[in-house]
Amino acid sequence: MPRAATVPAGRRRRKKYLRMAKGYFGGRRKLYRSARETVQRALMFATRDRRDSKSVIRKLWITRISAGCSENGLTYSRFIGGLKKAQVLLDRKILADLAHHDKKIFAELASIAKG
Numbered sequence: 001m002p003r004a005a006t007v008p009a010g011r012r013r014r015k016k017y018l019r020m021a022k023g024y025f026g027g028r029r030k031l032y033r034s035a036r037e038t039v040q041r042a043l044m045f046a047t048r049d050r051r052d053s054k055s056v057i058r059k060l061w062i063t064r065i066s067a068g069c070s071e072n073g074l075t076y077s078r079f080i081g082g083l084k085k086a087q088v089l090l091d092r093k094i095l096a097d098l099a100h101h102d103k104k105i106f107a108e109l110a111s112i113a114k115g
Contacts, residue, residue: 014032017032017035017036017039018030018032018035020035020039021035021036021038021039024038058092060096061092061093061095061096062076062092062096064096064099064100065079065080065092065095065096065099067099068095068098068099068100068103068106068110069099069110071103071107072106072107072110072111073110074110074113074114078113079110079113080113081113082112082113082114082115083109083112083113086112086113086115088109088112088113090109095109
C-alpha cells in the first residue's frame with residue numbers, strides 16, 4: 001500500500017510559514033526549516049514585547065509627569081499623593097498628556113496637590 005502524503009495540508013502549512021518569513025535574509029526566507037524556526041522565534045518575541053510595551057509606556061508617562069512636577073517645585077510622589085488626598089481621579093496617561101501639552105492646567109493641578 002502506498003504512503004498517503006498529506007499534500008494539500010502540508011503545502012498549505014509550509015506556504016504559511018514561508019509567507020510569514022517574507023523579508024528575512026537568505027535561507028531564513030527560502031528554506032522551510034530555517035523559516036519555521038525563525039518565524040516561531042519572532043512570534044515568541046512579539047508576544048513578550050506586547051506585554052513589555054505596556055510597562056514601557058507607563059514609564060514614559062511617569063517620566064513626563066515627573067518632569068512637569070519638577071517645573072512646579074514638587075516631587076512625583078508628593079504630587080501623586082497630593083492628588084489622591086484631594087480626590088482628583090486622573091490616571092497617569094491623562095496627567096502625562098497634560099504635563100506634555102498643557103502646562104497651565106498641569107500647574108493648577110500641582111497647586112491642588114501642594115494644598
